[in-house]
Amino acid sequence: MSIFSNILGANKNEIDKPVFNWISLTEMNQLKEIIELSNTKLIVIFKHSTRCGISRGVLSQFEKATDSSLENVAFYYLDLLKYRNISNEIASNFNVYHQSPQVLLIKNGKVVTHNSHYDIISSVILEDYI
Secondary structure (H helix, E strand, O other): OOHHHHHHOOOHHHHHOOOOOOEEOOOOOHHHHHHHHOOOOEEEEEEEOOOOHHHHHHHHHHHHHOOOOOOOEEEEEEEOOOOHHHHHHHHHHHOOOOOOOEEEEEEOOEEEEEEEOOHHHHHOOHHHOO
């Protein structure tokens, strides 16, 4: 490990950590695809505010506690600051009040559960919905 890694706070565990398998939610038309795909897979949408420390912490804990390689689950990441219009459409389409951070689980075109803030970590048990 180089001196720069030590100064910048990187350690071997962070470097070796696998990358989470997110699909970026950046286009409004992806919502139609998500609804269709939810008939065969569980859809997880994580709505994240990049300026919020709580959101960053919850996202990190979610990634550590969740296996993103599950074949029957698709994980979508929404940057709320860049794509607020998509977040608003999600709230409207699925009749879920907007919050940040927020996770929604969608199956057969409907939200089966959703939570926000620290409740995300304690409540999301994907196996219950697969």
